Amino acid sequence: MIRTILKIDGMTCGMCEAHICDVIRKTVPSAKKVAASRSRQEASFLTENAADADLLKAAIDATGYSCLSVESSPCEKRGLFGRK
Numbered sequence: 001m002i003r004t005i006l007k008i009d010g011m012t013c014g015m016c017e018a019h020i021c022d023v024i025r026k027t028v029p030s031a032k033k034v035a036a037s038r039s040r041q042e043a044s045f046l047t048e049n050a051a052d053a054d055l056l057k058a059a060i061d062a063t064g065y066s067c068l069s070v071e072s073s074p075c076e077k078r079g080l081f082g083r084k
Contacts, residue, residue, distance in 0.1 A: 001046045001047070002046065002047050002049065002051070002072050002073070002075060003044060003045075003072070003075035004044065004045055004051050004053075004071070005042055005044045005071050005072075006024075006042060006044070006057075006060065006067055006070050006071075007041060007042050007068040008020060008042060008065050008067055008068065009041060009065065009066040010064065010065040010066055011038035016036075016038055016065070017036040017037065018036075019065075020060065021043065023063055024056070026059070027055060027056055028045065028047060028056065030047050030048060031045040031047055032047070033045060046075060051070075053072070
């Protein structure tokens with residue numbers, strides 16, 4: 001699995017978080033565990049293959065928020081209590 005973390009400026013409420021999650025789901029239909037946090041100013045999700053960073057940035061910027069960065073890295077699946 002690949003974890004993608006986006007730094008986003010402009011989220012101020014729960015509706016902003018929901019809006020960002022909707023944009024991610026529409027842009028990357030295979031995204032799983034989509035989450036956004038206004039306090040951390042970031043959103044994250046998991047995919048089997050790396051997502052197109054430029055496409056994500058453009059989709060988020062088009063909604064009025066500012067996507068500052070997109071970082072993807074392999075995510076290790078963990079079992080119960082963090083065990084492998």
